[in-house]
Amino acid sequence: MALDALNLVPGMLTTRDAVRAAYGGRTQRGISSSGTTPNVFLYSDHGSAAEHGYDFDGWAEDDEVYHYTGEGPSGDQELVDGNKAILEHANPKKPRALHVFVGEGRKGSSGPVIQRYIGEFTLDLDEPYLERWNVGQDGRDRKVFVFRLRPVADARFHRVVKDRTPKATENTRIKLPAKATSARLIAPEQNKTPETSYEAQGGTRKVTRWESGLSDAFLAHLEGLGHDVGRYQLTVKGSRAPLYTDLYDATDDVLYEAKSKHDRPYVRMAVGQILDYQRHIGSDSVRLGIVLPAEPEEDVRAYTEGLGIHLVIQNGDKFEGYPLS
Structure with missing residues (x-):
């Protein structure tokens, strides 16, 4: 929507106080919902991000999507308050425009x-x-x-190189719950089903998650045996986005990668992924396994076994090749 009161133009400089005086909203916290105008103002600042425990903000590598981290400095963030305002900004019953600002340092030593x-x-x-x-x-x-x-269609926006998501400055690993996911669709309650749908331009689309279904089935199998199962988020120095492993069985110290098909290209992809993850987990003891929906051809099995990678094959409600020898 037009913001004529302050004549905001992409690239111009202002302050939070000036924005608040013109449109309402809060002067604290990164997400400021106006109570008097249909706007939500998002403030991104690399200088203070580390202080709050994250710095995921910025243009993604394809420069078409801007990443903005939700609010909440400690504990798991929830889709409430400012986060909910972003998630529901396009609600037709109460639409609100999202406006993004980036901090450019203070005016003087103690100025805004x-x-x-x-x-x-x-x-x-x-x-x-x-x-x-x-x-x-x-x-x-x-x-x-x-x-x-994403920038509003046909609207002007300001994009410069320094606004890209910053590169990681060190290697880190964080063990996650097994059911953690790196991405969600509009309907989060459907995220664990083999198939889901969402409304998008041009009608309803369906997404089938075969790999998710296989991974979830194997996870249920392991947890049924009382195993401690999770996954890892791996931050690699010099990279702008973290890596996510598939299942890690802490009880047996085995890292698994599930693939939706048993053809050679899929198995080769799994090999590359799991060897890369192993490097960054930094454990000499961890064993590697690939979970497939069917038995691959003989040479593919020889290829993986030659690398010391075990194959686990789903067969109904059983998994052949498990436990690993």
């Missing part, structure tokens, strides 16, 4: 933070947010929401 206006955004329909994990202000691992924002 200068805010550079990037433009108006809308939440991505296909993948509205990612789940990321980091250490909160209380020193404990926690889940955060990273919203995926």
